[in-house]
Amino acid sequence: MKHLSTCALALASLSFGVSAVVTAQRPKDEGSPIYGVKLPQGYRDWRLISVAHEAGKNNDIRAILGNDIAVKAFRDGKRPFPDGAVIVRLAWRYESSPRNDSVFPAPQSFVAGPPTNxxxxxxxxxxxxxxxxxxxxxxxxxVANRDVALTQSCFACHSKLNALEKGADLIFTAYSR
Structure with a gap:
């Protein structure tokens, strides 16, 4: 019995040590550079605001989700958005689907491929x-991308929109009704 207790204690110590090493090696999410923005809890369960396809270099398909504050502002057409609004854009490679196309008379199906960001x-x-x-x-x-130049480019790009469209509040997405 004493041997069993010793083994259990040794196993527990080993597990704790391995756990501590794995935790130390995992990157700490400090959020984005400049802003400290982190991935919101439960964002994948938020409501859909719209979808988009971006061609060219990105060639992705996107789902734009919002928390309750953002969705209400979109629905009510409220600009500027109120504090606390959070908008999340999920992107995947935009790919043709040979599987789906095999049942259609011509190639026509495109789907979300591997996630990008x-x-x-x-x-x-x-x-x-x-x-x-x-x-x-x-x-x-x-994990937050730590590239400061990339993060700075977000505001630079969004501010171009405001120059074109007064009242956009730096948001590209329109609410899909």
């Missing part, structure tokens, strides 16, 4: 005043 926009007019009230983050495989 998740982008997050968080509205906080005080915290992100220098970037029009929005904080940005981009994530690959659940």
């Amino acid at each position: 998740v982008q997050v926009s968080v509205k906080d007019s005080k915290r992100y005043a220098a970037s029009g009230g929005w904080g940005y983050g981009q994530f690959e495989n659940g």
